[in-house]
Amino acid sequence: MGKGNKTLKKGNIDWLITVTPFILIMSLAGYLFVWPEQANSVISQVRFFFGDTVGSYYLIIGLGFLIVSLYLSFSRFGTIVLGERNEKPKYSFFTWGSMMFTCGLAADILFYSFAEWVMYATNDHIAQMGGGDAMEWAGVFPLFHWSFIPWSFYLVLAVAFGFMLHVRKRERQRYSEACRPVIGDKNAKGLLGRVIDLFALFALLAGTATTFSVATPLMASILVNLFGITISRTAVTIIILLVTCAVYTYAVLHGFKGISFLAKLCIYLFFGLLLIVLVIGGQGRYIIEYGIQSLGKMFQNFIELSTYTDPTRANSFPQDWTIYYWAYWMVWCIAAPFFIGNISRGRTVKQVILGGYIFGVGSTIVSFIVLGNYGIGLQSNGTADFIGLYNETGDLYQLIIDIIGHLPFGNLILILVLMCMIAFYATSFDSIAYTAACYSYKNLGENEKPHPFITLLWCLLLIVLPIALVFSESSMNNIQSVSIISAFPIGIIMILMIWSFIKDAHKYIEET
Numbered sequence: 001m002g003k004g005n006k007t008l009k010k011g012n013i014d015w016l017i018t019v020t021p022f023i024l025i026m027s028l029a030g031y032l033f034v035w036p037e038q039a040n041s042v043i044s045q046v047r048f049f050f051g052d053t054v055g056s057y058y059l060i061i062g063l064g065f066l067i068v069s070l071y072l073s074f075s076r077f078g079t080i081v082l083g084e085r086n087e088k089p090k091y092s093f094f095t096w097g098s099m100m101f102t103c104g105l106a107a108d109i110l111f112y113s114f115a116e117w118v119m120y121a122t123n124d125h126i127a128q129m130g131g132g133d134a135m136e137w138a139g140v141f142p143l144f145h146w147s148f149i150p151w152s153f154y155l156v157l158a159v160a161f162g163f164m165l166h167v168r169k170r171e172r173q174r175y176s177e178a179c180r181p182v183i184g185d186k187n188a189k190g191l192l193g194r195v196i197d198l199f200a201l202f203a204l205l206a207g208t209a210t211t212f213s214v215a216t217p218l219m220a221s222i223l224v225n226l227f228g229i230t231i232s233r234t235a236v237t238i239i240i241l242l243v244t245c246a247v248y249t250y251a252v253l254h255g256f257k258g259i260s261f262l263a264k265l266c267i268y269l270f271f272g273l274l275l276i277v278l279v280i281g282g283q284g285r286y287i288i289e290y291g292i293q294s295l296g297k298m299f300q301n302f303i304e305l306s307t308y309t310d311p312t313r314a315n316s317f318p319q320d321w322t323i324y325y326w327a328y329w330m331v332w333c334i335a336a337p338f339f340i341g342n343i344s345r346g347r348t349v350k351q352v353i354l355g356g357y358i359f360g361v362g363s364t365i366v367s368f369i370v371l372g373n374y375g376i377g378l379q380s381n382g383t384a385d386f387i388g389l390y391n392e393t394g395d396l397y398q399l400i401i402d403i404i405g406h407l408p409f410g411n412l413i414l415i416l417v418l419m420c421m422i423a424f425y426a427t428s429f430d431s432i433a434y435t436a437a438c439y440s441y442k443n444l445g446e447n448e449k450p451h452p453f454i455t456l457l458w459c460l461l462l463i464v465l466p467i468a469l470v471f472s473e474s475s476m477n478n479i480q481s482v483s484i485i486s487a488f489p490i491g492i493i494m495i496l497m498i499w500s501f502i503k504d505a506h507k508y509i510e511e512t
Helices: 015-034 036-053 056-074 093-105 108-121 124-129 140-145 148-167 185-189 191-227 233-253 259-280 284-300 302-307 322-334 336-343 349-380 386-393 396-405 410-439 452-471 476-511
Strands: none
Touching (some): 015 036, 015 191, 036 322, 056 476, 093 259, 093 336, 108 191, 140 284, 140 349, 191 396, 233 452, 259 284
């Protein structure tokens, strides 16, 4: 078996894990290409079952993970060091937080930060909550849907993976390995382990497809707006997807020595954008005051928001929004927690979870408060009518272009947004492709890397489904459906993993 960058023996490749997702994704992509209308209809029907009929399942898991994260932080488990007992953190808090934040969110945070409030402001349920004024709550739900419950998924699983990697020193970086203490050694390496890993990989591909399909058209819109490109936005989007694939494929094939540099560069660009909008946008006071008010409303109503199910389907708001978001973050839990757990060596369980909430949730909330409230401020003082524009066109991408256009030096800000999105993609998808490639091996030593062909295969797989979704002109609803469907089995596996971690960590504490 080779070391370093040397080729690994073919006998070490798990072809079932490698080929099965390839066949499934290519089949689904082919279905979307050949029969787009029929495929979108089928996806919509399957989503209805998972999101509507058994939607409470996602809400229970979400609230459960938040409770577990607090329990792990403040119980005896919180003192466990992910590494040797007296080991110090490998990275500074800023470097660690930067890598964690950029690997876990990708470029869609910019899309949603600018535009999500508009979708809430036009929602009848939100208007009823605000006594007829939807704007009272339009800034609350983005903070709720992107903060504590979603990040609890990442952080709790990151602790489990970090314990598996740095304390138990296991080499199989798979979901099945994290479930070993409960399902047993034989099942972890047998059929049950294979099924767990196949579900995980398919969910990884589905989550990637959702992110690419949602955020990449914004990049296309920016390019069309800046350079007056005459071909359709769909065509530009597909070109961007292909170019993006080439960029992160190059990165993943040439190692990760610069990943901390890229992550910090991404953070500098990101917070630079936020500072510019806050300082020169002319809405600074409103942004801060409305943000404080929205945070207060979120905390005051957190339990109600977390458990709202709309049993009579008067508005289907949780089915369309909260359930989708929890599912979306669950499918992203295949790669991001592995990476967070890996870079958390030397930190205690408590430091990982609470530090993640401080840096990850804090940065996310700041993004939505600054970028989202800028648009809300312009809408509220009558400077612009973004709600009317959205009701007229339904085009969120052009809406974001218009919001940015109200800033001084709007074209320069567009370029900065584009650079931020590229940086987010660069720091997210090379690690995702690498994680997926590692899944293809039965065992992977500390100094061993996947064969370039296997890595290339996964790089291509990550891009096939989003191209198919864009080509078939799938609605936002159907793009979201891919995540909701894939997340259902992942929820069961996540519960198994936490059960396994608590069981193994309890044993570890007893040993010491």
